[in-house]
Amino acid sequence: MIIMGVDPGLTRCGVGVIEAGAPRRLSFIHVDIVRSDPKLSQDLRLLAIYDGLVGKIERFVPDVVSIERVFAQENRNTVLGTAQAAGLAMLAAAQRGIPVALHTPTESKLAITGNGKAEKPQMERMVARILGLNAPPKPADAADALAVAICHALRPQGALQGGEREQHLTAAQRRWAEATQQAARRRGVRRDM
Amino acid sequence: MIIMGVDPGLTRCGVGVIEAGAPRRLSFIHVDIVRSDPKLSQDLRLLAIYDGLVGKIERFVPDVVSIERVFAQENRNTVLGTAQAAGLAMLAAAQRGIPVALHTPTESKLAITGNGKAEKPQMERMVARILGLNAPPKPADAADALAVAICHALRPQGALQGGEREQHLTAAQRRWAEATQQAARRRGVRRDM
Numbered sequence: 001m002i003i004m005g006v007d008p009g010l011t012r013c014g015v016g017v018i019e020a021g022a023p024r025r026l027s028f029i030h031v032d033i034v035r036s037d038p039k040l041s042q043d044l045r046l047l048a049i050y051d052g053l054v055g056k057i058e059r060f061v062p063d064v065v066s067i068e069r070v071f072a073q074e075n076r077n078t079v080l081g082t083a084q085a086a087g088l089a090m091l092a093a094a095q096r097g098i099p100v101a102l103h104t105p106t107e108s109k110l111a112i113t114g115n116g117k118a119e120k121p122q123m124e125r126m127v128a129r130i131l132g133l134n135a136p137p138k139p140a141d142a143a144d145a146l147a148v149a150i151c152h153a154l155r156p157q158g159a160l161q162g163g164e165r166e167q168h169l170t171a172a173q174r175r176w177a178e179a180t181q182q183a184a185r186r187r188g189v190r191r192d193m
Numbered sequence: 194m195i196i197m198g199v200d201p202g203l204t205r206c207g208v209g210v211i212e213a214g215a216p217r218r219l220s221f222i223h224v225d226i227v228r229s230d231p232k233l234s235q236d237l238r239l240l241a242i243y244d245g246l247v248g249k250i251e252r253f254v255p256d257v258v259s260i261e262r263v264f265a266q267e268n269r270n271t272v273l274g275t276a277q278a279a280g281l282a283m284l285a286a287a288q289r290g291i292p293v294a295l296h297t298p299t300e301s302k303l304a305i306t307g308n309g310k311a312e313k314p315q316m317e318r319m320v321a322r323i324l325g326l327n328a329p330p331k332p333a334d335a336a337d338a339l340a341v342a343i344c345h346a347l348r349p350q351g352a353l354q355g356g357e358r359e360q361h362l363t364a365a366q367r368r369w370a371e372a373t374q375q376a377a378r379r380r381g382v383r384r385d386m
């Protein structure tokens with residue numbers, strides 16, 4: 001399964017692509033930043049981000065697009081552009097019938113390091129280790145895009161969009177999901193990997 | 194000139210189309226609500242809104258798309274979806290080379306009633322009067338979309354997106370723009386029409 005992770009942003013939108021093979025065997029395919037020129041007007045910036053994301057989706061044909069969830073409480077100066085970039089990623093996927101999943105940064109950190117409050121260097125090291133890379137991926141701020149892709153692979157059902165997800169979980173998966181949700185609620189509680 | 198106004202929303206996205214003819218002669222063309230089913234997942238809702246907006250743009254071929262500006266301070270439960278819907282309207286316009294303008298609700302109220310804090314019934318009456326309608330447009334919550342289209346027609350340069358706008362203003366237009374901006378800053382100060 002090809003998973004494309006997206007760390008949304010209007011100026012820099014991270015894209016990370018991995019392959020999830022035999023149980024929990026994850027391999028690195030691609031990482032990049034899709035950019036828009038801050039000097040352009042907002043409509044042209046959104047067009048640049050959309051076109052960049054469509055290019056990545058058409059090149060790598062992911063089975064799922066995993067996007068970092070945006071919260072209204074975030075930095076007021078950037079949150080709307082970030083939300084719009086996330087919306088464009090969802091649109092680009094939906095137009096091609098590709099399922100979309102949303103994961104919070106805490107969920108990514110928890111899934112990858114076992115600590116929902118893990119710092120960036122720890123996340124980068126673990127992303128590299130999980131993907132069998134000799135060094136943390138560059139550019140450094142693209143690691144978040146790989147992280148949200150890895151998070152989707154490591155979570156049991158991957159929090160696909162839509163209300164029917166829970167019904168498709170096995171009993172074990174449901175217990176896992178409940179435990180993860182509880183842990184996420186407690187933010188940062190350590191979990192055995 | 195055909196102006197399409199968009200009152201962005203993820204559940205209900207207002208679209209109003211007017212024609213601006215000889216000096217300040219505005220006429221009504223169309224008003225409608227583009228909807229998405231709240232029971233669908235967010236990616237499919239964004240796709241529905243985008244497809245609806247594209248349908249309107251391709252039907253009416255506006256010369257400019259005037260969108261109500263979204264602020265990060267707005268209702269936390271809806272602001273991200275509203276921002277995403279606005280982003281889709283910008284994308285749909287930019288993909289067709291149609292200029293985009295953003296106007297705040299205060300600017301619309303000021304341009305239409307002379308009062309930046311005008312209440313909804315007053316706005317609806319003035320929208321109907323300006324467009325020569327016998328009754329306020331239905332559905333009622335589509336009046337905001339017509340209002341942001343009218344606002345664009347009545348403002349001197351229409352606040353087109355992009356940093357170069359100011360350079361193209363005449364001295365009189367610049368004074369008008371400055372006065373409007375000051376009035377908008379003071380929010381609700383009365384202005385002679």
